[in-house]
Amino acid sequence: MADxxxxxxxxxxxxxxxxxxxxxxxxxxxxxxxxxxRFHKGLCRGLHETVKALDKRVAHLCVLxxxxxxxxxxxxxxxxxxxxxxxxxxxxxxxxxxxxxxxAKYDQxxxxxxxxxxxxxxxxxxxxxxxxxDMILSHFGRN
Numbered sequence: 001m002a003d004x005x006x007x008x009x010x011x012x013x014x015x016x017x018x019x020x021x022x023x024x025x026x027x028x029x030x031x032x033x034x035x036x037x038r039f040h041k042g043l044c045r046g047l048h049e050t051v052k053a054l055d056k057r058v059a060h061l062c063v064l065x066x067x068x069x070x071x072x073x074x075x076x077x078x079x080x081x082x083x084x085x086x087x088x089x090x091x092x093x094x095x096x097x098x099x100x101x102x103x104a105k106y107d108q109x110x111x112x113x114x115x116x117x118x119x120x121x122x123x124x125x126x127x128x129x130x131x132x133x134d135m136i137l138s139h140f141g142r143n
Contacts (some may be wrong), residue, residue: 032132042125065094
């Protein structure tokens with residue numbers, strides 16, 4: 001019986017978002033940018049990695065969850081972003097941010113089983129240029 005193990009490949013289905021389409025709002029654009037950055041290994045997740053990226057000034061964008069329960073944590077991230085001139089976006093939920101940056105576990109039916117919250121994320125490499133990235137950069141008045 002052990003010689004006949006069955007391996008099933010499960011495809012993870014996400015919200016179908018066309019790569020060339022204009023995102024309808026800022027959250028959809030941010031989700032696309034974070035997905036591309038994760039694909040190009042350009043994300044720093046968690047306090048330690050994010051603070052290192054912000055301090056070295058290699059981060060282009062920082063995303064902070066508003067429901068973070070540690071006041072010193074948010075004060076540190078906001079201070080580093082303003083000191084080094086790095087753009088900061090706030091999202092309402094850290095669980096949703098964790099899902100966007102790949103901190104979710106899926107079952108065989110491609111349903112979310114567990115999501116680990118991420119209070120902050122830094123983007124060091126955007127990947128390729130897209131309309132979602134243009135929307136975020138125009139929000140900050142760049143390019």
